[in-house]
Amino acid sequence: MVGSTAPRVSATVLLAKSVLQRVLDNLHEGGFQLIGPTVRDGAVILDAIRNISELPIGWSLEQKAGSSRLLRTHATDYFGCTVGPHSWKRYLFPPHLDLLIAHRNGEGWTFEPPLDDSPPLAFIGVRSCDLHAIAIQDDVFVNGAVRDPHYARRRERAFILVANCNTAATTCFCTSMKTGPRAPSGFDLALTELPESFVLEIGSEAGSNALAGVDWQPASAFDQGRVAQIMQRTERQIQRQATTSDLPQLLYDRIDHPYWEAIAARCLSCGNCTLVCPTCFCSTVEEHSDLTGASTRRTRVWDSCFILDFSHVHSGNSRPTIKSRYRQWMTHKLAAWIDQFGRSGCVGCGRCIAWCPVGIDITEELSALRSLGAR
Amino acid sequence: MSQTAMLEPAIIADPMLPSPAVVRAIRPETYGISTFSLEYLDPAAPAGFAPGQFNMIHLPGLGEVAISICSDPNTPKVMEHTVRYAGSVTRAIGRLKVDDTVGLRGPYGNPWPMQLAEGKDLMIVSGGIGLAPLRPVILEVIHRRSSFGRVLILYGGRTPQDLLYTSEFERWQDSGIEINVSVDRADETWKGQVGVIPMAFYRIRLDHRNTLVFSCGPEIMMRFVIYEAMARRIPKDAIYVSMERNMKCAIGLCGHCQVGPVFICKQGPVFRFSEIEAFFGREEF
Ligand SMILES: Cc1cc2nc3c(=O)[nH]c(=O)nc-3n(C[C@H](O)[C@H](O)[C@H](O)COP(=O)(O)OP(=O)(O)OC[C@H]3O[C@@H](n4cnc5c(N)ncnc54)[C@H](O)[C@@H]3O)c2cc1C
Ligand code: SF4
Ligand code: SF4
Ligand code: FES
Numbered sequence: 001m002v003g004s005t006a007p008r009v010s011a012t013v014l015l016a017k018s019v020l021q022r023v024l025d026n027l028h029e030g031g032f033q034l035i036g037p038t039v040r041d042g043a044v045i046l047d048a049i050r051n052i053s054e055l056p057i058g059w060s061l062e063q064k065a066g067s068s069r070l071l072r073t074h075a076t077d078y079f080g081c082t083v084g085p086h087s088w089k090r091y092l093f094p095p096h097l098d099l100l101i102a103h104r105n106g107e108g109w110t111f112e113p114p115l116d117d118s119p120p121l122a123f124i125g126v127r128s129c130d131l132h133a134i135a136i137q138d139d140v141f142v143n144g145a146v147r148d149p150h151y152a153r154r155r156e157r158a159f160i161l162v163a164n165c166n167t168a169a170t171t172c173f174c175t176s177m178k179t180g181p182r183a184p185s186g187f188d189l190a191l192t193e194l195p196e197s198f199v200l201e202i203g204s205e206a207g208s209n210a211l212a213g214v215d216w217q218p219a220s221a222f223d224q225g226r227v228a229q230i231m232q233r234t235e236r237q238i239q240r241q242a243t244t245s246d247l248p249q250l251l252y253d254r255i256d257h258p259y260w261e262a263i264a265a266r267c268l269s270c271g272n273c274t275l276v277c278p279t280c281f282c283s284t285v286e287e288h289s290d291l292t293g294a295s296t297r298r299t300r301v302w303d304s305c306f307i308l309d310f311s312h313v314h315s316g317n318s319r320p321t322i323k324s325r326y327r328q329w330m331t332h333k334l335a336a337w338i339d340q341f342g343r344s345g346c347v348g349c350g351r352c353i354a355w356c357p358v359g360i361d362i363t364e365e366l367s368a369l370r371s372l373g374a375r
Numbered sequence: 376m377s378q379t380a381m382l383e384p385a386i387i388a389d390p391m392l393p394s395p396a397v398v399r400a401i402r403p404e405t406y407g408i409s410t411f412s413l414e415y416l417d418p419a420a421p422a423g424f425a426p427g428q429f430n431m432i433h434l435p436g437l438g439e440v441a442i443s444i445c446s447d448p449n450t451p452k453v454m455e456h457t458v459r460y461a462g463s464v465t466r467a468i469g470r471l472k473v474d475d476t477v478g479l480r481g482p483y484g485n486p487w488p489m490q491l492a493e494g495k496d497l498m499i500v501s502g503g504i505g506l507a508p509l510r511p512v513i514l515e516v517i518h519r520r521s522s523f524g525r526v527l528i529l530y531g532g533r534t535p536q537d538l539l540y541t542s543e544f545e546r547w548q549d550s551g552i553e554i555n556v557s558v559d560r561a562d563e564t565w566k567g568q569v570g571v572i573p574m575a576f577y578r579i580r581l582d583h584r585n586t587l588v589f590s591c592g593p594e595i596m597m598r599f600v601i602y603e604a605m606a607r608r609i610p611k612d613a614i615y616v617s618m619e620r621n622m623k624c625a626i627g628l629c630g631h632c633q634v635g636p637v638f639i640c641k642q643g644p645v646f647r648f649s650e651i652e653a654f655f656g657r658e659e660f
Contacts, residue, residue, distance in 0.1 A: 002431060031382045068574075099389045101434035108416075108476030109435055111393050117384035146626040149387045157381045252635075255657055284623050284628030289436040296436040298391075303629070310631060313462035313621055315593060324659035332633065339636035 006211045007202050013196045013216040014223055015191075017078070021052045023161075023189070027122040030210075032159055035091055036124035037081060042070055046091075049124065058080045063169040063350065066359025079125050079163040079193050080267045081095055082172060083349050087278035088130055089137060091121050092154045095302045099285070103295045116150070120157035126187070128180035129172070129349040131162055133278030135186060139341040140281045158352035159206055162190035166230045171350025173240040173363055179347040181234040192227045199227050209289035242363045243370065244344065249333030250366075253374035255327070264323035266358050273352035273360075274329065279337075279345050282310070306331050330362060390626050393433045393478030394420050398471050399453050404539050405443060408504065409469065410445065410457045413479055423451045423485035426511035427617060427645045430454065431625050433478030438464040441622045441640075444482060448520055454482075457507040483625040484549065484644050487512050487615060492587045495526040498632055500578035500600045502531050502572055502592030506539050508617055508644075517550040527553040527579065531572035531596075533556055535565045573599035576607065583608040589645075591617035598656045601648055611649035618643050618651075634660060 007013050015023075024034055028050065036049040039056045049055070057079040062069045063082075073080070098114045126134075134155075141151035165172075165181035174180030183190050188207035191198040199219050202208050221226075254260075274280040284303040289296040303310055305328050311319040319325050337345030346362065353361045396438045400412040413432070415421070424444050433439040446455035460469045471477065489512065497516065499509050516523050528547070534539040535558050544554050555575050557568035568575070572592070586609055590600045597616045604614055619638050623629040632639035635654035637646070646655075654660055 030378070055558040100392050102433075102478065104435075107474065108397075109395055109478060111395065111478055113386050113392055115384050116387050120381045141628065144627055146390050146628065148628055149389065153385060153387060248636075252653065255660060281628075284629065284631070285439065287436050287438055291435060298433075298435075303623075303631070305630070311621055314459075314620060317617075317660050318620060321659060328633075328660075331635070336633070336636040340638075 006208045006214075007216060007218075009205060009208055010203050011202045012219040012224060013202065013211070014219045015200055015214070015216050017197060018052075019215055020078070020191075020198060021209050024050070024052060024122075026212060026214070027159060029103040031120060032122035033119040034122050034124055035088075037079075037084065039070065041168045042082045043068065045090070046084070046086040052078060055079070055125070060167070061169050062357075063171040063354040065171070065353050065361045065364075066243050066356055068354040070372075072151075076168065077193055078223065079191070080167055082165060082169045083127055083130065083351060085276050085351065085355055087276070087351070088123055088126060088134055089278050089281075090249050091123070091309070092134065092151055092158065093141065093148075093281060093283075094139060097150055097300045099300050101295055101297050104293065108320065113176050116153065118154070120159070121154065122159035122161065124161050125163040126160050126183075127163060127165055127301065127349070128183040129174045129177075129228075129347040130278050131160065131183045131186055132177075132347045133349065134160075134180035136279045136341070136343065136345060136347065137281060139343075159210070160187045160189075161207075164190060164192040164227075164231060165234050166193050168234050168237045169264070169350060169354070170239065172238050173242050173348035173350060175235055175238050175348075176240075176242040176244060176363075177344060177346055177348035182231045183237070192230060194226055194230070197308070199223050225308040240363055242346075242348065242366055244334075246370070247344070248338045250370060251331045254369050254372070257369065257372060257375035259272045259369055259372050260323045260327045263326050263360065264321065265358055267322050267326045268358060269306045269308075269322045269325055270357060271306035272357060274304040274306060275302065276351040276355045277333075278349060278351070279347065280304070284310075305332070333362070334366065382580045391431075391480065391624055393431070393439075393480045393589070395476050396479035398473050398475045401471070401473060404457060405536050406541065407460045407469075408457060410455050411468065411471065412446070412455050413477065413519070414453045415479060416476070421482065424448055424454065424482035424511075426489060426515055427486035427508050428482035428484045429508070429625070429644065430456065430481030431483070431622075432456065432464075433480070434466065435478060437467050439623075440464045440468075441599055441625060445507040445510040447514040447518075448511050449515070455507060457504065457510075458469055459504050474577065481625070483640060485642060485646075487589050487617075487645050488587075488647075489515060492589075493522045494524065494618045496582055496586040497526045498529065498581065498586055498588045498604075499527070500529045500572060500588060500590040500592070502596045503533070505535050505590075505592035505596075505617070506530055509589060510540060513547060513552065516552065517547070520551055524585065525553070526551070527555065527581075529555045529557075529575040529579075530574055531557045531559065531592075535562060536561050571599070572596055573603045576603040581607060581609070584633050586613065590615070594618070594656060601655075611652060612647055614648040615645055616648055616651075616655070617645050633634065
């Protein structure tokens with residue numbers, strides 16, 4: 001059947017590539033702002049898009065520890081670049097967010113929550129690792145004792161279109177972290193890009209609705225077989241590995257290891273890794289007064305455990321050295337997170353490896369610490 | 376969520392939204408430390424706190440700080456906060472006058488386990504401003520003195536000027552609480568003990584099978600307190616400490632207060648020592 005009625009939930013369908021534009025149009029008409037990967041200043045970033053031509057067509061990513069380069073290719077894939085420095089957290093957990101406005105009234109203050117008039121967002125081209133990162137931030141912001149209502153509202157309204165990876169970067173290690181390269185569930189739509197078409201899984205009612213009026217046909221067993229082959233090829237491409245079976249204890253057993261000093265000798269404590277990491281959730285608050293002092297805004301901004309002030313207490317700083325801060329970051333990601341939320345805080349996206357100015361590689365440091373033994 | 380609800384703007388009340396509170400009284404304690412009585416203006420604001428919990432005090436335009444509630448939990452409407460002028464926000468609190476308004480949210484945190492202390496001996500070991508979060512324990516004990524066994528306070532400060540609530544000591548003693556005060560450095564006015572707090576352990580006898588220890592003070596002091604208590608065969612799970620870390624949210628979201636696997640703001644600040652032993656006092660951890 002060539003559908004003009006939308007396919008049912010959990011169906012798998014085949015679309016001509018150009019037809020993806022109709023899906024985006026439907027989402028746009030439904031009130032969504034579309035966010036997707038696009039090339040700016042030599043990097044793939046996430047930004048508002050409206051047209052599939054804005055996707056990074058004809059580009060591929062060459063990444064290694066400490067570097068990420070975009071290369072021109074002849075390929076016509078829309079989703080051939082894996083992940084750039086941005087992640088979806090900048091939309092669900094924005095880098096700057098007003099929490100309240102305090103107004104002076106006479107001698108006192110009143111506190112007013114701000115109005116959120118942001119549109120619902122449709123995320124176009126979410127990688128499996130990043131989909132897992134969103135689930136990990138859900139643990140932090142909505143599944144705990146206190147909900148972050150800003151995150152919750154953005155998250156509830158978000159539409160997620162996954163792009164399963166038909167190619168991986170050398171920095172990727174999702175197979176070790178069991179987060180990719182194919183998204184099992186938790187999306188509205190998930191596509192796998194074939195040379196001439198998209199195979200699309202319908203994950204939800206909203207996903208089905210987004211296909212209203214779109215030309216599609218059921219995916220054949222042959223099409224599904226090609227998807228499986230592509231995913232196997234991507235898995236084979238992934239060379240980087242992290243052993244996780246001995247975590248969290250491995251790192252707890254090495255809290256006092258002198259090797260942290262060796263990492264600290266290279267680490268600049270710039271915090272890039274925390275900025276690019278899709279699961280890092282730390283924030284601080286800033287106060288902005290108007291000139292008259294009659295009203296002030298309280299803004300939540302991203303923070304980083306690499307910033308000295310992060311651990312400031314009057315009696316002294318609880319993590320004064322780079323050694324202690326790198327150890328905090330890595331031990332939190334790979335060990336404490338498991339105790340706190342029941343799963344690792346690392347999804348293996350490789351961003352921190354590519355975007356570290358001195359090329360510190362979390363997978364290599366983990367292996368080094370393992371081979372050096374407990375201390 | 377319906378399509379229209381998704382598109383409607385919404386007012387989002389953050390859990391960090393404070394509520395106005397009025398300064399009802401200010402009582403100077405020692406140089407650079409005063410106690411501020413705060414009362415929520417909104418009658419629907421939370422009423423009631425447990426000993427060891429803290430509030431976040433917000434001065435718009437300046438910032439927000441975590442301050443322990445140090446008053447009697449039986450009179451929770453007006454909450455006292457003993458503030459040491461340590462930096463920009465606490466110094467600005469020091470410039471407040473009676474009837475001024477601040478932003479307040481709380482109470483937060485895991486309290487001292489008062490119920491476990493019932494029928495037992497209670498040893499309160501504290502240094503400097505660390506007595507503030509333990510004062511509600513003392514006031515609660517006085518309310519129900521017969522519910523507790525022997526109650527003993529070991530309290531120390533660097534100098535006699537660093538000691539809090541000294542004018543109340545007589546009343547506490549009259550209620551059957553033993554107080555053992557010492558200073559690290561005495562001056563000519565000082566007639567009491569000299570020496571760091573853990574030394575005070577050598578002047579007392581305790582029943583290790585029936586004693587709970589509550590301790591709050593500098594981390595290095597608490598480390599020695601734990602050492603001395605354990606040396607006297609008090610079990611690890613009978614020792615409780617209150618921890619302090621940088622805090623921005625107090626609700627488990629900002630990440631600042633983490634030590635290893637725990638968030639001090641939501642699982643603490645009061646911890647049973649046996650729960651945090653693996654991480655407590657680890658250098659720069
Ligand atoms: C659970 C808890 C209970 C506390 N109870 C009391 C109390 O009863 N009385 C009291 O005087 N102080 C108490 N403090 C410490 C008090 O919060 C700090 O002194 C205060 O935050 C310093 O802020 P400031 O802006 O004046 O100083 P600055 O040094 O300018 O502080 C800048 C920022 O650093 C952080 N910070 C600095 N010192 C501390 C600190 N010691 N602990 C946590 N964050 C800090 C704060 O986020 C602050 O906004 C408590 C802290 C915690 C965590
Ligand atoms: S880590 Fe895996 S899921 Fe993420 S971009 Fe790389 S291949 Fe795709
Ligand atoms: S720690 Fe590095 S590899 Fe792991 S999720 Fe964060 S940025 Fe990706
Ligand atoms: S103070 Fe923010 S997480 Fe504890």
